[in-house]
Amino acid sequence: MIELTVDAAGLARSRFVVSPLHEVASTLLPWGLRPGPDADPWVTRARRVLRRARLPLLSELALDGGGYVPDFLSPHPAGPSPTVEEELERVRSTPPERVLGELEALRDGRPCNGLDGAELPPEVRRAMGRGGRYVALRAAEELRRYWELAFAPHWTDAKAALDSEVDRCAGVLARHGADGMFNSLHPGIRWAAGALRVDSRFTVGIAAPLVIVVPSLVAGAPGVTVDPVRGGRRPPMVSYPVRDRPATPAPASAELARLLGPTRAGLLSALARPASTTQLAARHFLSTATVSYHLGVLHQAGLVARSRSGRTVLYRRTAAGTRLSAIR
Template identity: 80%
Template sequence: MIELIVDAAGLAESRFAVSPLNEVAATLLPWGLHPDPSAAAWVARARRVLRRAQLPLLSELALDGGGYLPDFLSPHPNGPSPTVEEELERVRATPPDRVLGELAALRDGRPRAGLEGVELPPGVRRAMARGGGHVARQVAEELRRYWELAFAPHWPEAKAALDAEVDRCAGVLARQGAAEMFNSLHPGIRWADSTLRVDSRFTVRLGVPLVIVVPSLVAVGPGVAVDPVRGGRLRPPMLAYPVRDRPSAPTPPSAELARLLGPTRAGLLGAVARPASTTQLAARHFLSAATVSYHLGVLLRAGLVTRSRSGRTVLYRRTPAGSRLAGRDV
């Protein structure tokens, strides 16, 4: 059990973040090796990319069992929605002594957390001999290649699902308070008596300044990244947890719905159970963006879909009325 003690000020400063690099790093953990059956197909495909591509450091650091993954591979998000380029630059700029210190922690273990040391793979040892700065630069380059091969084509849809989860939590927070919001994240996460308890095989109890909450489409269970930095200061822990509302392939519309709305419009209504943009829908349905925009406009005026803005992108999603018409749960 991991227990994070957060006072009222820390609770007020705790925040959510959507992190592309956290999703990449999560596939290097055991839950990335054995993804949840409900996960999108690209999650399992990412590990196959890792095995085939020339990514020596990432392949050696990937954990097929329990253990510790160096935290510099997945920097704590310093904003609500950092880009992958911003996060890769932070990996590249990791202080060399921190890189070597975290790799030494992997080698020597962490008795307080119940982590035993491991023999470092030869490629990692050779990279360490060239210095922490070299390791950081090589890892950043391999993460960039891994991202481009396995994640970039799927990120717009994945981010829309993660943003929708943050919006859901914001609604719970506004209507029911912070305690209920934390308790709604996952059965293995509980809030009571100023303490956030997270199910874990490790035993850790810490007072923390705040918590950064990161929803994930890769994770199959909650996880906490919490480590001291130089000087004994404690970085805010990052709490990652699996979202329940995962994007999936749309179900073909029924013949009845297709006759009522027309096959194109019915297919689009079925596809927006999760937020999606005009561009995404056009690519999935092999339609022009103008055609998709026209049909979405009809559905919008009929009250069957709603739209909201995420950055520069306009996302469409079924309304409860649209879900009832489509014969699906809200």
């Protein structure tokens, strides 16, 4: 078990993050290598891409068993919802000494080439020979290609599901406090007496200045990422699998399309979970102005309602909209 002791000030600074590169790097871990039967289909497709595409550095860093994947591949995000380009730039700008230090940690983190950590994989060794700066640039380029091939087509829906989970946690926090919120994340994560306990095969106790919480659609179990560099100051990141994933909405029926028109019927059917105008526009390949117009019509008809979440306006189906969308 990993125990993170957090004082009141640290608890106040703790935050949630939706991180695209965290999802990418998670597919290099055992749960990404062998997705469970309930994993999103794009996770399985991502693993096929990694095997078939020419991504030699990432392929060697992927784990077939337990162990450690270098943290610079999924840097600690500065904000709550960084873009993939922002995170890739942070990978490129990783200090060379940190890159090499984290790769050296592989010797202790897992067996390499069957030699009990005596040697690093050949592609990793060759890249390290050209310096930490080269490794960072090479890793960022392979991550970008991996992202474009396997993740970008699915990220809009994936991010909407992760944002929805963060909104759920915010509601639990407001109603039941921090202990209720942490205890709602996963059965393997528990908060009690000022400590966050995460099930693990390792036994570690850490005094954490704060905790970064990362919901994931890829992770198969809770995990804790700690700074592998001795004396490092990065706060721990706790990741956990999102359990109550919204079901993929069924397409609009022909009858509903005849009644409302195909665009409005498609938007109403897509609102099985709350979404913004921008999210709906990306999913349906429409302009935001077109989506906004049709949502306005649905809102006037009482079929959708809207509410504000931060700076974003989210739309959801009303009870009448749900009944109407069930027409087949």
